[in-house]
Amino acid sequence: MIEVDRAGRSFTVGRGSARRTVHAVRDLSFTVGAGEFVGYLGPNGAGKSTTIKMLTGVLAPTSGRLRVAGLDPTRRRTALARRIGVVFGQRTTLWWDLPLKDSFQLIRYLYKVDRIDFRRRLDELAGLLDLGSFMDTPVRQLSLGQRMRGDVTAALLHDPAVLVLDEPTIGLDVVSKAAMRDFLRRLNAERGTTVLLTTHDLGDIEKLCRRVMLIDHGRLGFDGTLDELRATGPDGDSLEEVVARLYTGSAPGTPAPP
Numbered sequence: 240m241i242e243v244d245r246a247g248r249s250f251t252v253g254r255g256s257a258r259r260t261v262h263a264v265r266d267l268s269f270t271v272g273a274g275e276f277v278g279y280l281g282p283n284g285a286g287k288s289t290t291i292k293m294l295t296g297v298l299a300p301t302s303g304r305l306r307v308a309g310l311d312p313t314r315r316r317t318a319l320a321r322r323i324g325v326v327f328g329q330r331t332t333l334w335w336d337l338p339l340k341d342s343f344q345l346i347r348y349l350y351k352v353d354r355i356d357f358r359r360r361l362d363e364l365a366g367l368l369d370l371g372s373f374m375d376t377p378v379r380q381l382s383l384g385q386r387m388r389g390d391v392t393a394a395l396l397h398d399p400a401v402l403v404l405d406e407p408t409i410g411l412d413v414v415s416k417a418a419m420r421d422f423l424r425r426l427n428a429e430r431g432t433t434v435l436l437t438t439h440d441l442g443d444i445e446k447l448c449r450r451v452m453l454i455d456h457g458r459l460g461f462d463g464t465l466d467e468l469r470a471t472g473p474d475g476d477s478l479e480e481v482v483a484r485l486y487t488g489s490a491p492g493t494p495a496p497p
C-alpha cells in the first residue's frame with residue numbers, strides 16, 4: 240500500500256557563504272502492506288513530517304521514488320486524495336467559521352462523495368466518534384478533543400484505503416485519548432484501513448502498533464515489531480527508556496552524518 244524506495248529530500252538553506260544543504264530525509268526505503276498499522280517515530284527534526292509531506296504529494300522527493308495506493312504522490316495528487324486521508328493533530332483542515340456539519344458537506348463536494356455513501360458514512364462516524372452534540376457548532380468554538388474528532392471524521396468521509404496520522408492524540412485528556420485510540424484500532428481491524436501513525440506519544444504506539452519504524456537524521460534506524468523494539472534495550476526498561484536511548488545523540492537541525 241505504501242512503497243518508499245531510496246527516497247530523499249534535501250533543502251538548500253541560508254545565503255551566500257552560509258548556504259548549505261539540509262538532508263531532511265536520506266535514502267529512505269520501506270513498504271507498508273494493506274491493513275498494517277505502523278508507528279513512525281523519531282526525535283524532533285528527524286524527518287517525519289518531510290516523509291509525510293512526500294507521501295501525501297505536498298513535497299516532491301529530490302531522489303528515489305514513492306508509491307501510495309499504487310500512485311506517485313506528486314504526479315497523481317488529485318487521484319491520491321481519493322485514496323488517502325490525512326490528519327494533522329496540530330492544525331485543522333476544517334473551516335474555522337463554519338459549523339462542523341457544513342465542513343463535512345464541503346468535503347463531500349470537494350471529494351465528489353456520492354450523497355448516499357456520504358450520509359451512511361457520516362452517520363456511522365458521528366455515532367462512533369460521538370459528534371452529535373456539536374455538529375452545528377462552528378469549528379472555532381470546539382474543544383480540542385471535539386475538533387480532533389471532527390478532523391478524523393473529515394479524513395475518513397471518502398473512505399480512504401490509507402490513513403496518515405500526524406500526532407492525532409496531541410493535547411487530548413486521558414479519556415478522549417483512550418476513545419480516539421479505540422476508534423483507530425477498530426477502524427484498522429474492522430475496515431482494514433492501512434494506518435501510518437506519527438506521534439511522540441509512546442502510549443499511542445504501545446496501544447496501537449505492532450510494527451514500528453524509527454527515523455533519525457533522515458535515515459531509517461529501526462524497522463521491526465514493538466517486541467523487537469523493546470528487545471533493543473535491557474529487560475525491564477520502559478518503552479520510553481528504550482526509545483530515548485535510540486534517540487540519544489540526535490539533536491534537531493544537526494547535519495546528518497554522511
Ligand SMILES: Nc1ncnc2c1ncn2[C@@H]1O[C@H](COP(=O)(O)OP(=O)(O)OP(=O)(O)O)[C@@H](O)[C@H]1O
Binds near residue numbers: 252262283
Ligand atoms: N522547508 C524546509 N526548509 C529547510 N529545512 C527544512 C524544511 N522542512 C524541514 N526542514 C529540515 O529538515 C529536517 C527534518 O524536518 P521534519 O520537519 O521533517 O522533522 P520532524 O521529524 O517532523 O520533526 P518534529 O518531530 O519536530 O515535527 C529538520 O532539520 C528541518 O529543519
